[in-house]
Amino acid sequence: MNTVLLAVVVVLALVLLISLLIMLSRTRLTDRLLAVQLLGTLGVAILLMLAVVMQQRAFLDTALVLVLLAVVVTAVFTHRQRGGKS
Amino acid sequence: MILDALSVLLLLLGLFFFVSGLLGLWRFPDTFARLHALTKADNLGLGLVMTGLLFQVPDVLWAIKFILVWLLALVASAVNAHLIAVFLHRQQEGHDESA
Amino acid sequence: MNLLDGLWGVLDLLLVAVLLLLAMAAVLSSDRRRSMMLFIVFGLVLALVWARLHAPDIALAEAAIGAGLGGALLMATLRRDTHQQTDQFPQHPVVLWGVGVLVMVLGTAIAWGLFSVLPTVEQTWRKGAAVDAQLAFSGVSHPVTAVLLNFRAWDTLLELAVLLAAIFGIRALGYVRSAYVTEVAFSQLAVWLVPLLILMAGYVLWAGAHSPGGAFQAGALLAGAGILLRLAGYSHAGLPTTRWLVRLGLVAGTGVFLLVGLGLLGWGQGFLHYPIAYAKWWILLIEMLATVSIGMTLTLAFMGGIPQKEAA
Amino acid sequence: MPLIIIVFILLLALWLLLTSGDLGSLLVGLPFIMLALWSYRLQRHAPYPLTFSFLGALRFVGFFLRESLRGGLDIALRVWQPRVSLSVAFYEYRLIFPQGPIRSFFMYCISLLPGTLSVCVSEKDTLRLHVLDDRGAVAEDLSRLEQRVCELFALPCYKRTL
Structure with missing residues (x-):
């Protein structure tokens, strides 16, 4: 079973690589923001899989922290300061 | 054995939706549409991967934490989508030229 | 078995490729906001790499500080309207x-x-075995926390002092950034996210005693809560409004650490040599105060200083 | 029961879930729960009566899962076609929920449902959303969601299905 799970992780990592390439090929900031979101979700998925494969419970905490702070990061990037551009 | 098969099936489905999100990012013509693709396909992908993993966890506490991660990821992605949508809308309206 | 090893190899290759690509792109990008975005993703992938290397402690730290707080702080250093300038590199x-x-x-x-x-x-590695042998006397059951707060408490004390020095610098030289345009739907959400972040900070701190976690990661999460409050339109970002309380909070971590160390020295135990029976409680006290200090420091660093009375 | 006590109980329950029910952990947990409660109190919001219905919550969860699945499938179908068929548009929708947590909840739910993405409240009580395909039944979808949200919060739904 572990082999199958690991194969899925490998495919997820491949998707990660491709979405990174897409992100780099885009020039607009918002498109990149989107790619960051995709990478974040993929990262969480990979962490969850690795937690099961490697039997490391601590990775679940890491995933929780990643998810929570992703919101903070997006908020910081998209908020606009008073009296000026973004 | 049946559980293993079920979990493989769910994982593959999850992968399929992740790849769909990726394709959406690549193929959809405008940024709003890409945002749609990401928010919906990714959440479903993560949810299916999580459900698939639920059959492989050693005890209930793991399962609870998995579900917690997924719930938070749902909230996070709804918020992220909203924030990005507002940002994008502001840019298109021309309040902000710093694209 | 061979297939499993092969898959690990492929995974390693993929992760390394992503990491290198990200590092290069982040350095070569001319727009600062884009480099920062790439830096955040770099932190995320680095966390995955640490996880793959069986280092959950560093993975957690990287997720909290590199991918999370680091990006927010970097973003805060951008002055308005300067992000499109290219750097004046030779x-x-x-x-x-x-x-x-x-x-x-x-x-x-x-x-x-x-x-x-x-x-x-x-x-x-033999030193690792030595740590395990001494673990029972450290007051905690997680080797990394034991090393950080007992065996090598000096390092951690100095790290806290570095943060304190940084915030002195920021307060001396920085300027308070203007408040953010608030949006109702977002503020409504902050109501729920901020308590969650604070609770998670507490959990990460508690987890540090026996599994990955600790004061720095917890402090980063607390700062995340502060930043969200700031973005949701609370000009003080949840920090106390009285100045001496803020100052007290900033020095609490370093101060109490130092006081405990000196007190133990005076007691005849040697600097930061906790008596074995009470080591757990001393470490708990120091970690809690350190978390508060780190959280406040990072929030202040994001804000650039304590705001004066702002026009609402 | 005052809302603050409910929040306290929720936070406590979450803490015990996270720490797998270790009561000794409350030594660290209680101060942080108090801090979290304080941050909740700090956010001065107008008193807003919130009620929940257990049955409504169950139905909402079912509805939400089904709709998420539909949303994902919708995207997947569009993506894997040889030609992407989209007809994106902005759409104005009249909100029935007054400003407050329920409205925000509704707006966030919209973004997770098939084909719709809430953008902003453009005028008073008018929500601007972005739809992937304006040929679909957007208004019906939205009013169904509205009804479920009403059930969840045990509100009388004063706009029946169209």
Whole structure:
């Protein structure tokens, strides 16, 4: 079973690589923001899989922290300061 | 054995939706549409991967934490989508030229 | 079994490829906001790499600080309207090539240094065994926390002091950034996210006693809560409004750490040598205060200082 | 029961879930729960009566899962076609929920449902959303969601299905 799970992780990592390439090929900031979101979700998925494969419970905490702070990061990037551009 | 098969099936489905999100990012013509693709396909992908993993966890506490991660990821992605949508809308309206 | 090893190999290759690509793209990008975005993703992938290397402690720290707080702080350093300027790097080809050669020489030197260290790695592992042997006397059951707060408490004390010095610098030189335009739907959400972040900070701190976690990660999460409050339109970001309380909070971590150390010295135990029976409680006290201090420091760093009374 | 006590109980329950029910952990947990409660109190919001219905919550969860699945499938179908068929547009929708947590909840839910993405409240009580395909039944979808949200919060739904 572990082999199958690991194969899925490998495919997820491949998707990660491709979405990174897409992100780099885009020039607009918002498109990149989107790619960051995709990478974040993929990262969480990979962490969850690795937690099961490697039997490391601590990775679940890491995933929780990643998810929570992703919101903070997006908020910081998209908020606009008073009296000026973004 | 049946559980293993079920979990493989769910994982593959999850992968399929992740790849769909990726394709959406690549193929959809405008940024709003890409945002749609990401928010919906990714959440479903993560949810299916999580459900698939639920059959492989050693005890209930793991399962609870998995579900917690997924719930938070749902909230996070709804918020992220909203924030990005507002940002994008502001840019298109021309309040902000710093694209 | 062979297939499993092969898959691990492929995964490692993929992760390394992503990491290198990200690092190069982040350095070569001319727009600062884009580099920061790439830096955040770099932190995320680095967390995955640490996880793959069986280092959950560093993975958690990287997720909290590198991918999360680091990006927010970097973003805060951007002054308005400057993000589209390219850096004033020397563009002369001779300088560029010179820098390139210098970097390569340095890289080679570092690689050589690492290779020469390799034979001693086994000794380091023996030190790991030594840590495990002493773990029972440290007051906590997680080796990393034991090393950080007991065996090598000096380092951690100095790290806290560095943060304190940084915030002095920021308060002396920085300027308070203007408030953010608030949006109702977002503020409504902050109501729920901020308590969650604070609770998670507490959990990460508690987890540090026996599994990955600790004061720095918890402090980063607390700061995340502060930043969200700031973005949701609370000009003080949840920090106390009285100045002396803020100051007290900032120095609490370092101060109490130092006081405990000196107190133990006066008690005849030696600097930061906790009596074994009470080590757990001392470490708990220090960690809690350190978390509060780190959280406040990072929030203040994001804000750039304590705001005066702002027009609402 | 005052809302603050409910929040306290929720936070406590979450803490015990996270720490797998270790009561000794409350030594660290209680101060942080108090801090979290304080941050909740700090956010001065107008008193807003919130009620929940257990049955409504169950139905909402079912509805939400089904709709998420539909949303993902919708995207997947569009993506894997040889030609992407989209007809994106902005769409104005009249909100029935007054400003407050329920409205925000509704707006966030919209973004997770098939084909719709809430953008902003453009005028008073008018929500601007972005739809992937304006040929679909957007208004019906939205009013169904509205009804479920009403059930969840045990509100009388004063706009029946269209």
